[in-house]
Amino acid sequence: MSFEPKNPAIKWVEDRLPLPGMLHHALYEYPTPKNLSYWWTFGSLAGFMLVVQIVTGIVLAMHYTPHVDHAFNSVEHIMRDVNYGWLIRYMHANGASMFFIVVYLHIFRGLYYGSYKAPRELLWWLGLVIFLLMMATAFMGYVLPWGQMSFWGATVITNLFSAIPLVGDSIVTWLWGGFAVDNPTLNRFFSLHYLLPFVIAGVVILHIWSLHTSGSNNPTGVEIKDKQDSIPFHPYYTVKDLFGLAIFLIFFSAFLFYAPNYLGHPDNYIPANPLVTPAHIVPEWYFLPFYAILRAVPDKLGGVLLMFGAILVLFALPWLDKSRIRSARFRPIYKQLFWIFVADCILLTYIGGKPAEGAYLIWGRIATVYYFVHLLILLPLVGLFEKPKPLPASISEDVLSKKKPAKEEAANA
Amino acid sequence: MTTTTPEEENGVKRRDFLYIAAGGLGAVGTAAAIWPFISQMNPSADVLALSTTEADLSGIEVGSELTVVWQGKPIFVRHRTEQDIASAEDVDLATLPDPQPDSERVIKPEWLVMIGICTHLGCVPLKGQGDYGGWFCPCHGSHYDTSGRIRKGPAPANLVIPPYEFLDDNNIKIG
Amino acid sequence: MLKLLMSAGVAAFVSLASLGSAQAAGEAVELKSVAWEHGGLFGAYDRASAQRGAQVYREVCAACHGLSLVAFRTLADLGFTEDEIKALAAEYDFVDGPDDSGEMFDRPGKPSDKFPAPHANEKAARAANGGAYPLDLSLIAKARPNGDNYLYSLLTGYVDAPADFTLAPGMNYNAYFAGHQIAMPPPLMEDQVEFADGTEASIDQMAHDVTVFLTWAAEPKMEQRKQMGLKVILFLLILAGLFYAVKRKVWSDLH
Numbered sequence: 125m126s127f128e129p130k131n132p133a134i135k136w137v138e139d140r141l142p143l144p145g146m147l148h149h150a151l152y153e154y155p156t157p158k159n160l161s162y163w164w165t166f167g168s169l170a171g172f173m174l175v176v177q178i179v180t181g182i183v184l185a186m187h188y189t190p191h192v193d194h195a196f197n198s199v200e201h202i203m204r205d206v207n208y209g210w211l212i213r214y215m216h217a218n219g220a221s222m223f224f225i226v227v228y229l230h231i232f233r234g235l236y237y238g239s240y241k242a243p244r245e246l247l248w249w250l251g252l253v254i255f256l257l258m259m260a261t262a263f264m265g266y267v268l269p270w271g272q273m274s275f276w277g278a279t280v281i282t283n284l285f286s287a288i289p290l291v292g293d294s295i296v297t298w299l300w301g302g303f304a305v306d307n308p309t310l311n312r313f314f315s316l317h318y319l320l321p322f323v324i325a326g327v328v329i330l331h332i333w334s335l336h337t338s339g340s341n342n343p344t345g346v347e348i349k350d351k352q353d354s355i356p357f358h359p360y361y362t363v364k365d366l367f368g369l370a371i372f373l374i375f376f377s378a379f380l381f382y383a384p385n386y387l388g389h390p391d392n393y394i395p396a397n398p399l400v401t402p403a404h405i406v407p408e409w410y411f412l413p414f415y416a417i418l419r420a421v422p423d424k425l426g427g428v429l430l431m432f433g434a435i436l437v438l439f440a441l442p443w444l445d446k447s448r449i450r451s452a453r454f455r456p457i458y459k460q461l462f463w464i465f466v467a468d469c470i471l472l473t474y475i476g477g478k479p480a481e482g483a484y485l486i487w488g489r490i491a492t493v494y495y496f497v498h499l500l501i502l503l504p505l506v507g508l509f510e511k512p513k514p515l516p517a518s519i520s521e522d523v524l525s526k527k528k529p530a531k532e533e534a535a536n537a
Numbered sequence: 538m539t540t541t542t543p544e545e546e547n548g549v550k551r552r553d554f555l556y557i558a559a560g561g562l563g564a565v566g567t568a569a570a571i572w573p574f575i576s577q578m579n580p581s582a583d584v585l586a587l588s589t590t591e592a593d594l595s596g597i598e599v600g601s602e603l604t605v606v607w608q609g610k611p612i613f614v615r616h617r618t619e620q621d622i623a624s625a626e627d628v629d630l631a632t633l634p635d636p637q638p639d640s641e642r643v644i645k646p647e648w649l650v651m652i653g654i655c656t657h658l659g660c661v662p663l664k665g666q667g668d669y670g671g672w673f674c675p676c677h678g679s680h681y682d683t684s685g686r687i688r689k690g691p692a693p694a695n696l697v698i699p700p701y702e703f704l705d706d707n708n709i710k711i712g
Numbered sequence: 713m714l715k716l717l718m719s720a721g722v723a724a725f726v727s728l729a730s731l732g733s734a735q736a737a738g739e740a741v742e743l744k745s746v747a748w749e750h751g752g753l754f755g756a757y758d759r760a761s762a763q764r765g766a767q768v769y770r771e772v773c774a775a776c777h778g779l780s781l782v783a784f785r786t787l788a789d790l791g792f793t794e795d796e797i798k799a800l801a802a803e804y805d806f807v808d809g810p811d812d813s814g815e816m817f818d819r820p821g822k823p824s825d826k827f828p829a830p831h832a833n834e835k836a837a838r839a840a841n842g843g844a845y846p847l848d849l850s851l852i853a854k855a856r857p858n859g860d861n862y863l864y865s866l867l868t869g870y871v872d873a874p875a876d877f878t879l880a881p882g883m884n885y886n887a888y889f890a891g892h893q894i895a896m897p898p899p900l901m902e903d904q905v906e907f908a909d910g911t912e913a914s915i916d917q918m919a920h921d922v923t924v925f926l927t928w929a930a931e932p933k934m935e936q937r938k939q940m941g942l943k944v945i946l947f948l949l950i951l952a953g954l955f956y957a958v959k960r961k962v963w964s965d966l967h
Contacts, residue, residue: 158966183577200781200851203933205581208573210933211940355966363959366563370952374945381941382753385854393855393930394847403890552961559954566951586785586824596812 150336155354156361157342159523163237164340164361165368166230171328172369173223178321180216181265188268190314192307195270196395214384220262221387222376224410227255235441236462238450239341245442247334252438254327261320262408264313271392272402278305278313280405284418287428304398344522345450346515353519404479412476413469419480420492430492437499444499446507454513457506465498589712591704594648602664604653607711611653611661612699613672614709617683622646624670625684635694639684642698650701650709651685657692672696741888743861744868746920750860750927753942756935757928759791764907765925766790768918770800771905773849776841776896778829781850782929785823789932790925797823804828842882844895853923853930860927862888867919870898 127145129135138144187206189198202209231251234240240248267278282299286292301308339348348354355361379386387409391402407415414431421427437444452459468491475488516522590607592614597603602615617625625639643649653672655662660676667673667680669688674681679690686695701711749758766787769779784801788794801821806828809816821828829848831837838845853859865888873885873892883893900915907913928934 179574183574186578187581197781201581201583204781204783204786205583207576207579207581209577209581210937211573212577214937359962360966363955363962367952367955367959370948370955374948374952377941377945377948381937381944384937390855390857390859393851555954555958555961559951559958562947562951562954566947582785583783583824586783 150332150357151362152356152358154336154357155348156340156357157348157353157519158355158360159342159344159519160340160361160364161343162364162368163229163233163343165365165372166226166233168365169226169369169372170223170230173219173226174321174324174328176219177216177223178325180212180219181318181321183212184216185318188314190268190311192270192310192396195268195310199269211380214380217388218376218379218384220265221379221408221410222372223258224262226372227258228410231255232466234341235465236452237341237343238345238445238447238452240442241445241450242442243338244334244341247331247338248442249439250327250331250334252435254324254331256435257320257324257327259411261317261324262410264317264320266392266408267310267313268317269392270310270396272394272396272400273389273392273405275305275396275398276401276405277407278309281407282309284428284431287425289425306398341450342519343451343453344516344519345454346517346519346522349518406477409473409477412474413472414476416472416476416488417492417495419476420485420488434495437496441499441503444503446504447510447512448507449512449515454515455506455510456513457510458503461498461502461506465495468494468498589710591708591710593708595707599647605711607652607699612711613649613651613653613664613685613696615649615664617647617649621670621683625682625686628682628684628686634687637686637695642684642686642695644701644703648709649683649685650699650711652697652699654697655679655692656687656694656696657690662696743858743865743888745861746864746923748860748924748927750924750934754938756938757790758924760909761921761924762790762928763792763925764909764911764918765921765923766792767905767907768900768922769849769925772899772918773922774827774830776830776837776846778831778846778848779827779850779929780829780848781826782932783824783826784821786932790928794823801825842895846896849926849929851930853927855930859930860923863923863926864919866894867900867922868916 127138127142127148129138129144134144184202187198187202187209189195199213202213204210206212234248234251263277263281267274282296282305285299286296288295297303299309300306301312389406394402406412414434417434418427418431421430447455447458449455452462471487471491472495475484475491478484480488516525588608590605590612592603592605592612594603594614594616597614597616599616600618600621602613605612605614615621622639628639630636630638639646642651653661655674655676657674657677657679660674662672662674662679662681664672667689669680669682671683671685671688672681673679674690674692677691679692680688681692681696682688684695685698687693699711701709704710749755749761769777784797787797787800792800801823804821804825804827805818806821806825807816808819811817830846831840834845853863856862866886869886869888870884871887873879877885877892879885880893883895884897885892886894900918902915903913905913905918911917
């Protein structure tokens with residue numbers, strides 16, 4: 125497994141700083157299960173989107189002015205006057221949505237195939253930390269254009285902290301740097317919005333480090349047993365990921381070039397007005413499930429706690445899931461529950477975008493209760509009582525058993 | 538040890554072509570995607586739209602100078618005296634570091650219009666100082682004459698003449 | 713696995729579709745739907761219509777509404793010539809200065825200027841309009857859901873109030889405005905402007921034209937965006953095909 129570079133310059137560096145060797149291990153020879161499906165592409169796509177967001181963000185910061193009097197117009201200056209400014213700004217705005225789409229699929233893949241289970245608990249935790257940092261970054265980024273939704277989103281979300289007993293109001297004042305969301309708030313959000321992506325990049329490195337320590341999970345959930353089960357990352361998965369990237373870029377481009385404002389809110393093209401609240405305040409779509417949970421509770425503190433609890437409970441997942449089997453492929457009951465849980469999350473997303481009244485409120489409460497019932501009750505119970513299907517002896521055995529029937533079918537056709 | 542059959546060779550060739558085509562197209566796409574990120578640093582449309590400045594000369598007395606701003610740079614507009622003009626014209630061009638006759642540097646001899654930025658490292662020279670009655674750059678000691686030509690010091694070239702035209706006797710448009 | 717992929721795809725589409733309707737919530741009435749030339753994947757702004765729309769804006773809307781993000785020079789996008797733009801800009805006065813004696817002075821507009829606001833600030837605008845604030849129109853077409861159809865519907869939506877509807881004093885009934893009570897009186901009247909190209913200035917025509925103009929004002933880069941999008945997506949399709957072929961080849965070694 126040792127890395128012996130042929131190029132003398134690389135060898136010279138390697139002898140003094142083993143970075144080329146690390147990269148070689150990570151991107152070239154990393155032994156990867158041979159049976160990874162396209163669901164495993166979303167990890168590298170998430171990494172790609174982080175780079176896109178950082179690069180476009182740095183460029184936008186060259187033209188943006190973080191001041192309440194200029195922020196809105198400086199964004200329009202980017203849209204109208206800066207060379208390709210419209211392209212870069214739409215890339216950044218839609219890129220945030222793309223980043224979340226990819227990360228949500230990545231998370232659900234982990235849920236389906238039990239990727240959070242031992243020995244990958246810390247890998248799962250680091251992923252959740254990235255997710256939390258992404259949410260904070262996306263929220264502060266949405267404030268920067270200083271439109272109506274920016275202003276009122278910032279007001280509503282920072283007011284969540286006022287639910288904390290005793291010190292809540294002081295914390296909110298501290299967050300604002302004043303007695304309302306105003307210029308000091310905008311300035312600090314800009315500063316943190318610029319900082320956090322680099323923190324994310326740092327945690328991503330830990331995430332990948334941890335991944336490469338325990339190895340990738342795979343659709344069977346059976347660990348790599350011998351050389352037959354694994355293939356080097358390059359060229360097999362680099363080329364597979366590149367193809368996935370090209371397909372994903374087509375999806376991204378469709379939004380970017382033909383519906384750049386579809387995922388945004390018209391209200392954010394109205395400059396912020398601290399005296400008038402828009403009729404329907406809705407967060408960006410990727411926050412809607414959590415917003416639905418917040419509104420499902422008729423108590424301020426309770427709603428806030430439940431909303432944060434919905435994310436924090438995921439940290440306990442490796443211990444809540446009692447099953448010894450990882451992959452849902454061999455867990456007939458959990459497989460059903462997984463899809464019901466996905467449907468529940470989609471329902472929460474839908475409810476989060478609707479006014480909190482009538483049937484929406486009732487459905488929001490049912491979906492919220494189910495979210496926690498699934499994670500806290502069904503998941504531990506099903507692990508104890510479920511009778512799993514027989515596992516393949518190894519990854520290669522599973523691959524071979526799948527190839528045979530396919531070949532027979534081809535012969536018959 | 539095996540010998541390759543013609544079919545295998547064909548297969549290898551087709552594969553190599555495929556790799557080169559995919560890699561090449563990928564590289565082209567990456568390069569095209571990088572361009573907007575470079576281009577965005579060029580002057581934006583609103584900056585380009587401000588690329589002309591008009592100046593009113595009627596208030597500038599003989600021997601004095603007005604500084605106007607064009608594209609964010611100081612423009613010296615000097616109403617030259619007879620003496621200034623004479624000394625600018627009466628120079629042996631061969632002795633100049635950047636030879637240029639005074640007539641090439643003005644439209645009307647009494648009006649000298651130039652960018653007030655030292656050609657050495659971009660400081661703004663001071664008027665009426667230096668050894669040649671023109672300008673002197675305090676940063677690194679470049680001396681310019683009454684035609685704005687470099688005479689002594691580290692600057693490599695004469696002060697630059699911006700594109701300008703006379704709209705009428707008393708108004709010029711720079712840019 | 714394919715089944716899994718498809719069901720996830722369906723799930724994603726369902727949630728996206730629900731988003732669209734989530735944002736459309738709050739629209740009480742269905743808007744009139746116009747087959748705009750700027751709609752669709754290849755749509756471009758109707759130049760003649762947008763030019764007439766610019767005239768409607770300047771002669772009608774501009775009395776109360778600003779267009780403060782739009783520079784005169786950008787009218788070149790709509791086919792105005794340089795001389796027309798210069799003449800048009802010069803119709804407005806701008807405060808500039810200070811001059812050499814420290815005084816501010818008025819000068820005629822230049823192509824690099826932006827459309828001036830009709831009022832000095834929001835308070836002045838409210839004072840001049842009975843307490844209502846005429847919005848700046850630069851982004852109005854993007855600041856309302858289904859912006860172009862909304863603007864057209866609103867401008868042509870002044871009808872008599874139903875008998876059982878009580879209007880507050882100073883308000884006007886509009887079929888498409890939220891709550892139906894709008895402070896803006898019907899802005900357009902038949903033959904209010906005279907179009908140079910001989911087009912009849914009906915209310916419908918003027919509403920149509922000014923909507924095209926304001927849609928352009930809100931999204932002036934739409935045409936570049938769509939053109940680039942077409943090239944990028946075609947390129948990516950070819951690239952994806954090649955990458956897929958390479959992937960098949962690389963993986964075919966594996967047994």
